Amino acid sequence: MPTRRTTRGAARTPLGGDYDVLVCGASFAGLTVSRELAGSGARVLVVDRYEIGERQTSACGIPTEWLAAMGLMESHRQTFGRLVVHTPFGRSVLSLPWTFSTFDYPTLCRELAAQGDHDFETAKVDGRTGNVVHTDRGDISAPLVVDALGWRRVLGSGYQPPDAPLSRGLEVHPWGTGEDMELWIDRKYVPAGYGWSFPAGEETRIGVGSFDPRFHVKDTTVMLAEDLERDPVRYQGNWIPHRLRAATDDGIFFVGDSAGHCLPLTAEGIRTAFYFGIACGRELRAVVDGDRSIASALARYDDFNEAHRWKFEAMLAAQRVVPRVPPRLLHGAIGAMQAKRFVDWSFGHYLEIAPPAFAALAPPRARVRAPTRVAA
Ligand SMILES: Cc1cc2nc3c(=O)[nH]c(=O)nc-3n(C[C@H](O)[C@H](O)[C@H](O)COP(=O)(O)OP(=O)(O)OC[C@H]3O[C@@H](n4cnc5c(N)ncnc54)[C@H](O)[C@@H]3O)c2cc1C
Numbered sequence: 269m270p271t272r273r274t275t276r277g278a279a280r281t282p283l284g285g286d287y288d289v290l291v292c293g294a295s296f297a298g299l300t301v302s303r304e305l306a307g308s309g310a311r312v313l314v315v316d317r318y319e320i321g322e323r324q325t326s327a328c329g330i331p332t333e334w335l336a337a338m339g340l341m342e343s344h345r346q347t348f349g350r351l352v353v354h355t356p357f358g359r360s361v362l363s364l365p366w367t368f369s370t371f372d373y374p375t376l377c378r379e380l381a382a383q384g385d386h387d388f389e390t391a392k393v394d395g396r397t398g399n400v401v402h403t404d405r406g407d408i409s410a411p412l413v414v415d416a417l418g419w420r421r422v423l424g425s426g427y428q429p430p431d432a433p434l435s436r437g438l439e440v441h442p443w444g445t446g447e448d449m450e451l452w453i454d455r456k457y458v459p460a461g462y463g464w465s466f467p468a469g470e471e472t473r474i475g476v477g478s479f480d481p482r483f484h485v486k487d488t489t490v491m492l493a494e495d496l497e498r499d500p501v502r503y504q505g506n507w508i509p510h511r512l513r514a515a516t517d518d519g520i521f522f523v524g525d526s527a528g529h530c531l532p533l534t535a536e537g538i539r540t541a542f543y544f545g546i547a548c549g550r551e552l553r554a555v556v557d558g559d560r561s562i563a564s565a566l567a568r569y570d571d572f573n574e575a576h577r578w579k580f581e582a583m584l585a586a587q588r589v590v591p592r593v594p595p596r597l598l599h600g601a602i603g604a605m606q607a608k609r610f611v612d613w614s615f616g617h618y619l620e621i622a623p624p625a626f627a628a629l630a631p632p633r634a635r636v637r638a639p640t641r642v643a644a
Pocket of ligand 1: 292293294295296297298315316317318323325326327328329330391392393394416417418419420422436437438439475504505506507508523524525526530535536537538539541
């Protein structure tokens with residue numbers, strides 16, 4: 269268990285006030301939204317129930333180009349140019365056209381937060397009335413409110429597992445090094461889903477994700493770790509949304525897992541949290557700069573989200589089909605995928621769903637004029 273740094277009891281003083289932008293959630297999505305507002309002069313408050321970077325929410329694997337484009341290479345741990353896929357019938361090695369990297373979660377969050385220009389407070393968000401957000405430390409209001417709180421979508425209509433389009437993921441973090449990023453598509457670990465091993469410097473992140481929320485992954489996560497002769501220690505797990513949701517609702521902007529921005533089939537949700545966080549942040553920035561109304565920003569962000577729906581639905585269709593393919597046939601198909609032309613084509617399209625150039629093209633700008641006070 270990580271050491272708890274978040275203040276408790278009497279140390280939690282009352283919190284309140286009015287801000288231009290209130291960002292709820294200080295992980296990948298929320299911190300990216302704030303980053304886009306840096307230098308705008310807007311009064312931005314970011315709240316999270318834990319201190320920044322305190323609770324890891326992922327195996328922290330991402331296309332390396334995204335880490336570089338966001339200026340977050342200080343958190344980098346290890347890079348992989350190939351993906352090793354195991355099935356009950358053997359292993360295949362896919363030489364990737366771009367690399368994946370693992371990173372250190374606390375360092376990344378610290379670096380991302382440093383690129384923003386916000387106040388930060390620890391508070392548990394309980395809900396809202398209009399644009400007044402209720403926390404365990406008091407009420408905060410802002411004309412621009414962002415829910416980057418993860419799959420619970422606390423400021424909208426939440427999901428109730430297991431009767432919701434959620435996958436479940438659990439991993440252990442034993443000490444020990446490794447060379448390859450590896451996946452297991454093997455029903456002995458999970459009927460629908462996959463197991464993984466992501467080395468990250470001195471530790472390896474080994475886990476199992478199930479597309480079926482009713483399948484409990486604890487026993488098979490332990491089994492995979494033991495099969496790899498690693499200790500099943502230092503657990504980390506969560507629900508993972510696998511269906512795109514509306515990105516706005518009743519005046520609130522939803523980003524990252526709260527909008528279902530995690531990609532189905534692969535459960536890759538970090539770069540998409542960055543991607544949609546940048547898109548949302550740019551809309552908020554335009555409002556703060558006085559170039560756009562809140563209604564227009566909501567509509568434009570919603571349109572941006574909907575333009576991606578068919579890609580998310582295609583990934584979801586693949587997520588539903590893959591577990592139905594007979595294992596021997598699937599092994600043959602993955603083996604055929606090793607062909608360079610196919611890997612380049614498929615992984616190229618996959619990266620394009622949320623391309624790193626989106627971050628690199630327009631880094632946060634310095635304010636060029638006095639900020640507009642955002643009116644509700
Ligand atoms: C085991 C596992 C491994 C994964 N591995 C990968 C991977 O390697 N690569 C990848 O791309 N994706 C991975 N994912 C998916 C990825 O973790 C998520 O898609 C990603 O974390 C979404 O980012 P986010 O900022 O939207 O939400 P989160 O990272 O979930 O952050 C939500 C934030 O909101 C805070 N919060 C929640 N509720 C409240 C509240 N009521 N009040 C105040 N604060 C609150 C939380 O403390 C947290 O800081 C993995 C998921 C799991 C479960």
